[in-house]
Amino acid sequence: MAKDAHKMAETAADVEAFLARVEPAERQADGRDVMAMMARLSGEPPALWGPSIIGFGRYHYRYDSGREGESCRIGFSPRKAELVFYLAGLEEADFVALGKHRRGKGCLYIKRLAGVDRAVLEALIVKSIAHMDATWPR
Template structure:
């Protein structure tokens, strides 16, 4: 079975931000996201793979037999936009997107240009909902 590309690393988050992010506003937003996500998750920021900043972890296993670990919530300050890994669309939480702000979404993540484009209280609800979902459905560090 292939090894997951996105695994927790020993790279320091602050070193990554200072070396990877070349925009002052994006750096400021990155450090603010770290503060918020640490507060909401109760976990310190860790690097996952070369460019994802994650908080906590859970273990998943698919019906195919593929399994691995992933952060409970995460983001990446990519060049074009922030990638937020904080939301899984379900019937009971789709309403959260209604008042979120300016964003684009794909199956795997939400893209935002800057924090001022979104409602932080809605982001908090998404993060807490995602953590609760992982806690209910997976082996999760949030149970400790």
Template sequence: MAENKTQATEASVGGFLDGVDHSVRHRDSLRLLELMSTITGEEPVMWGPSIVGFGRYHYRYETGREGDAAAVGFSPRKASLSLYRLLQSPEAGALLPRLGKHRTGAGCLYVNKLEDVDEAVLAELIRAGYRHMTAWTQNG
């Protein structure tokens, strides 16, 4: 069976974020780093070349494919910030209308800049997503 493309690496999170050229994405990435570290209590880890992740969960599909992924995380992409695993919790549906300007798709939450969203609501999404994904591993 093929190995998962996105795996935890030993790459430097600080080095990766220092390389973010877009000034707003860089600033927002540093804030997300602080926010996600505080909420999850986890150290940041690079997953693949461009995802900063916190914690991990284990998945196993009916096909037999299994692996590990970041419980929550983000990536400063060219078009927007991509936030991972914040939409999976049962609370997400009620929180999203209060978040502010955002898009969703492919299981991700996309934000152009953090000043477009309510940071308290974002913190709740992070907390709920992390709690859900880590509980899922324990119970799934």
């Protein structure tokens, strides 16, 4: 999530205006649903991080190398091809019952919310928040 800290800075941009430009329409609707879900689960308001990540909460990280910065605690990006979730602290077994998805390092990719079990997705988000709270206390 914090690979390019300069690209991940929280901005003052209007999240609603950003979502209004998302295409296709289904991705925009899914983005609004995810935004509401993450806000409810995190207790944090949405903010735009960089040009296209909707993040919730913030944390300051410092690696053993000395590199440090700030990033959102959890977040997602409603990209044209799929929704990208930025979550941490999850294990292989956590994804078994999710439904159609793919994963990369620190990212979860979902083409359509309708294609996954939303209760499982919520559980993933809650587990990621707990991991962030344990690793980087507020």
